[in-house]
Amino acid sequence: MSDQPELDRSADDMVAETDTGARDPSAAWQARLIIGTCIAWSVFQLYIASRLPGVVAQATGMGIFANIVAQARFVHLAFAIMLATLAFPLFKSSPRDRVPFYDWILMALGVAACLYLVVFRFEIADRPGLWNTTDITMSAIGMTVLMISVYRSLGLPLVVVASCFILFAFFGGYSEWARNITNYGGASLSKALGHYWMQTEGVFGVALGVSTTMIFLFVLFGALLDRAGGGNWFIKVAIALLGALRGGPAKAAVLSSMMTGMISGSSIANTVTTGTFTIPLMKRIGFPAEKAGAVEVASSTNGQLTPPVMGAAAFLMVEYVNIPYIDVVKHAFLPAVISYIALLYIVHLESLKIGLKGLEKPGRRIGVLMIMILFLSGFIFLGICTFLMIGLRAVLDPFMGESVYAAVALLAVLYIALVGVAARYPDIAMDKDDDGPPTAPRLTPTLIGGAYFAIPIFVLIWNLMVRTDSLDRLSPALSALWATVFMIVIALTHRPLKAMFRSQGFGTELARGWRDFVDGLILGARNMIGIGVATGAAGIIVGTISLTGAHQVIGQVIEVISGGNLIILLVLVAVLSLILGMGLPTTANYIVVSSLMAPVIVSVGAQSGLIVPLIAVHMFVFYFGILADDTPPVGLAAYAAAAISRGDPIRTGVQGFAYDIRTALLPFLFIFNTDLLLIDVGFAKAILVFFVSLIAMLLFAAATQGYFIAKSRKWESVALLFIAFMLFRPDFFLDQVSERYATATGPAGLTLMDETADGKDIRLVVEGPDFDTGEMKPTTITVPAIADDALAALEAQGLLVREESGALLLDEPFPGTPHFESLGIGYDFYGDQPVTITTVEVENERWPKELFFIPALILLAGIVLIQRPRATQAAF
Template sequence: MTDAATERSADDMVAEADTGARNPAVVWQARLIIGTCIAWSVFQLYIASRIPGMVAQATGMSIFANIVAQARFVHLAFAIMLATLAFPLTSKAPRDRIPLYDWVIAALGIAACLYLVVFRFSIADRPGLWSTTDIVMSATGMIVLMISVYRSLGLPLVIIASAFIAFAFFGGYSEWARNITNYGGSSLSKALGHYWMQTEGVFGVALGVSTSMIFLFVLFGALLDRAGGGNWFIQVAIALLGALRGGPAKASVLSSMMTGMISGSSIANTVTTGTFTIPLMKRIGFPAEKAGAVEVASSTNGQLTPPVMGAAAFLMVEYVNIPYIDVVKHAFLPAVISYMALLYIVHLESLKMGLKGLEKPGRKIGVIMIAILFLSGFIFLGLCAFLMIGLRTLLDPVMGDSVYAAVALVAVLYIVLLKVAAGLPEIQEDDDPDAPPKAPRLTPTLIGGLYFALPIFILVWNLMVRTDTLDRLSPALSAFWATIFMIIIALTHRPLKAMFRGKEVGTEARAGWGDFVQGLILGARNMIGIGVATGAAGIIVGTISLTGAHQVIGQVIEVISGGNLIILLVLVAVLSLILGMGLPTTANYIVVSSLMAPVIVSVGAQAGLIVPLIAVHMFVFYFGILADDTPPVGLAAYAAAAISRGDPIKTGIQGFAYDIRTALLPFLFIFNTDLLLIDVTLPHAVLVFFISLIAMLLFAAATQGYFIAKSKWWESAALLVICFMLFRPGFFLDQISERYTTAEGAAAIALMEGAEDGKALRLTINGPDFDTGKMRPTTIEIPAVPGDAFGALDAEGLTLMEEGDQLLIDEPFPGTPHFETLGTEYDYYGDTPVSIIQVQVENDRMPKELFFIPALLLLAGVVMIQRPRATQPAF
């Protein structure tokens, strides 16, 4: 098999999994698919801009403004049409033409979606009183949506969504389920109307986020890749790390992280970077399966990295109800630690195999300098943010709220960077597989494509930088402006560089136009699966809101786990992996977070552990990502194996072995939320980063069986103990010192009144469950008010009543902080009252960080034992 054939087979896998396997030979059919993709991308750019509102205001025609409100219906119509035209219905269906039945299915799907747009006013006049036509169109839309999901994503999501639909219709016949949920079943009219005619089912939050945000980020990534930004990332990574031991593998990790930050697909990311890095890894001595596994682990983890995170970041904004900037903050540290640990794993593999790096002209950069560059890079980003804020503040008197000066500054910077790039030679492809592979020089490679970083800079600036006079833009508008500038770069960078070099401009201008058009097409085709998946996931969310189905699943999981939080987390992790093997990341996150996030929070509260909601959502998201390289389904492993010519199952197993360190992180930040930078100061955040990084590197060394030298079993065990001491120092502190002072009854009131101002009071509430009537405890936290226990509770919307030795609480009012938990979960009008059974206040103890000292001393002992056995330098 030739390299070209291998590359084609990998590209075919991406096409079949992400963009559709049909390639019509009939010219007008092929052009229709292409034209629909372009139209979808243009439509999304149109509704993301402010043009509809401006046109509506200028013309007085509300239709231009209303199209934004109706956009999710049009969005799904595009997704269904492209899924039907681009994906054959079965493996035996024609791929070189579109059969008649697909035209019928596409027409029915489009009609069902646009029915909600055309007849929106009459539908609004009869909420809940659905007509026969409404029900027919809803049933048609649901059936076509399921067919579209089957075409583009396979059976798993269809089966899961169908099970929830069946529960909506027949769940009321089960006495057990009825006792848990108080749901008595639904009529055909009510259920279909709930799923299709309202915005609580198919057209709910998930599809709304896909419409307003996800598409723009996917389009941005597609344009960046087509314009050459993806290749620039790869070349910079090779130039930076290629000359180190096992350099191409390390470059694969770095380049996959950079491209994965803005890519919506693990498979596409694997092929984009793997086509270049996997052959290089094999040429320096990596076995085929390990070369593919490194690329798979790197590419799938790209979706853990802000700012896009495989589109889950924007869904977390809606589900957790926190600002986007907070999602990025919480996700940042685990992603950086995970990637640096993967770099270290690759380094250990290179040491075990005795591999070298690539030849490189000019001065080589040592590993210490690389580490300094990495760390200073993060510091530099922070400094840049402050400098940008300072620059914006200085320009405020001139610019005000105008963006024209900022546009002018960016335009000048773009021209200057292009002028500099035009004076540098283009990067030459390494076309000779028999010659020793070489790494390009860093400086010309970095500077030669630095203008590709400008749209990313614009994206980050709009999302994260804020001054007193300029608010952050929404993610949708931030992505819109970054995409607009990316379009400008795609259209102009080739002809402008040709002009600066004194070469013919017309050919390069046509090539730039081709990149732009191909970016529009690729962005839309990459969105087909995400579009229909978010619609189908909305069925599951809609069933939960209609029936309370999550309570049934939660009850099953709670019974199996016996109320043990660790067992519960393991079960949720396994469930996420199983679902993720058949679902795209976005759909998997929606499904598992909708079902399991409330259960984890509830069981944790019963066990006395208050788990922040963002930690729970990050937990299920991480395991959904890991499913992309989990055998036997992991498509990313198959794509990497197609390039490496290795065994896909072995590639997936090896990739999952590399990802064990990522599987450890979710369990850690459930019990140690410092990793998510929740309520930590900047100095403490820096300490958490370095200690967590050391711990994760030691975990990698223990699992690889190699540290300074090949480890003996007890040395690996010692490294795991050190790792645990660094990650969970509080565990050891709890063994020698009580964490809380506990009191009940009247003593509990005295304890609350004696607590320092603002200190957290942990209240254990016990009462009859609203659904089951069984007594169930839960734990909440409130800030203390010295000398006023009743006032502390009143401030949180809780009314305290003393009745003998009992501390009874009344039902909290809607809108108060604890209404969603205490107000909806307990029966306040039964025979047994809801009461506070104990109060806890954290004791003043020695810092848990003191346990870092014995851990580091033990690490020094392992180093001293292994150093005499080292047969080669550590780096």
């Protein structure tokens, strides 16, 4: 393995180099400067997220304390650039034990360029767009140092992508083809640099704003929870729950990675955190090194999909799609749960194929049925607690008003009680290689021994999702602040409280709690370095799009390659996400691909007659950006897992991606079946969708693994795939036997609209000359019907229609009306060819598509009967 230097490094070293910085200065003052900067950044973020700036400003009469919140994103990037320069060596040959002189110069220049926008904010506001020489000089310095910071912390790919967009901003006007598409004639140095740096259209745009207000707090929350011992507790609970089952350590790896994925924004860090314990256990029960690493990789990369705390890109989705965070969580919930259960099933099938057993476990062994009951009872318990707390809050409201003191007091009592109970049990340590045969710890003492770690997560979920509108559901940023504050309290106090309950040394544990708190502040800031500079660099791409319309050029290229076929377009976008994701972090990958391709997917879908919700498109890009972390040959999570398992990193990545095929399938499914995203789905139907989709995904997993009840023959695997398709897309088969829409053209279309029930969606196929190319193109939109008045239904949507020569001619919709973005910008309403409504479509009353579940289940029963006699071992 000497030709694979990646394996000669420890996984922790890899995390340091890719996530937190590999420099470790020997000079104490330099090390203290890095640590102090990390602590200052974390404290600053907590300060601006709280109400303290306003309180301090009111108490002192100094408005700067309140204004700093408005300038926070400039300070945020200054911290990120400073730490990137200090913590990450510029070159492989650069010293790691000290900060060289050129880094001090770069750090000073970068910080000065950011703080220039704070110090001279009033002068800059007085000359918007009229940038002077100093403005342009500081902008050029800031952009240069930012790109260097991105290179040193994230590598070359994002620098190359951002540089291409900068070059397009300066020289794109020289291309006649690009100029014809975008009407962009090029930008001067002053205009472009001012656009990128001096205003909030470029570097300091939406992405960096979300990083400042939301992402940092969630990353800090996860770092504090991990340093306090919450991450370790998750792993222990998972092993206690699933370790004794067949292939138990691998199943525990899946469950623990799902739980720690809620608090970790990095696939690599997640791989190392849980893999350090689970990969050796998997190998000790018989998993090959590559498969042990692949299970951990597949589990860890999917951790960012897990609600309620998803990866950083999920918070950007809130801004880009313009929906509340709770809606993002709702849409992401079903695919994430199905994906993880399917991965558990894949691990189970691998264990069956290899003939593995589980870990030995003292006490009574928990069966599969009991585990399912525990899961269900956990959800039921959470629901009961939720309703009790809502009722308690309603009772206390007349006395407490908007005060939070009652809630804080209740949480404090609950916390102290749980710590007191946990103190009765010994702290459980993980098995080591020299401890003899590995064993799974008992569930009850393990679960109770750290149950108080669930309180801040409960606070976060409560504030994000449970509080009703009448009780002021909090924003994601404020929810994360409250959860982080409570996590700080736990980090500081849980060890000394345990010592007090155990009548042990209080002072020593108090010092350990303080170290946990400080380490959490440091780790949170260091984990944010890459995200901070990545969101700044991604802002360059978004700024170029707003300045030049570059997305139209790239979008048209990919649209031409796809030939207007939505499936081919989706495959191309998936491949683009995977390729970019090999070198870009998930956040930057999501920003780039969604900015470029989301409008194109929606447009091509509409031209094909499929109306794709914007959230589905963004989730599609999000999924494939995450999958890039285990895509060979550059999947860093696979290299981290291979460093632990001592297996081959390429084979680990290939096997991990094979396990993740089920995750790659889901985005294509929810583009065509939005029920999976719970869009316009009631509770009862959501339950049906969940169970049917879960069965379908498990069958897909069985088909790809070549093993169901027994080893599958090829035709049986094909049959399982066909059954899975029938369950996922029953409407496809219904469309073959029954027309989905009643259609009408011309004036008959208005008659059909008149006859449609009030509020029912009507599809209008609009055709006209493209504004840029002049070629005729179709698109599909929906409008709600108004019974007996078609013209009123159209006018309510800002659509003015007139009959002329047997056709329905459409006038240009006004800005601000619902369909201005899809029609008003895309069509030339004043050309030789008019824009017309060619077809009106109303959905027919048909059989329920769920009827096709019946033949699918009958066929499944046949496969079960055929394979059952060939089974050589028990299923569990």
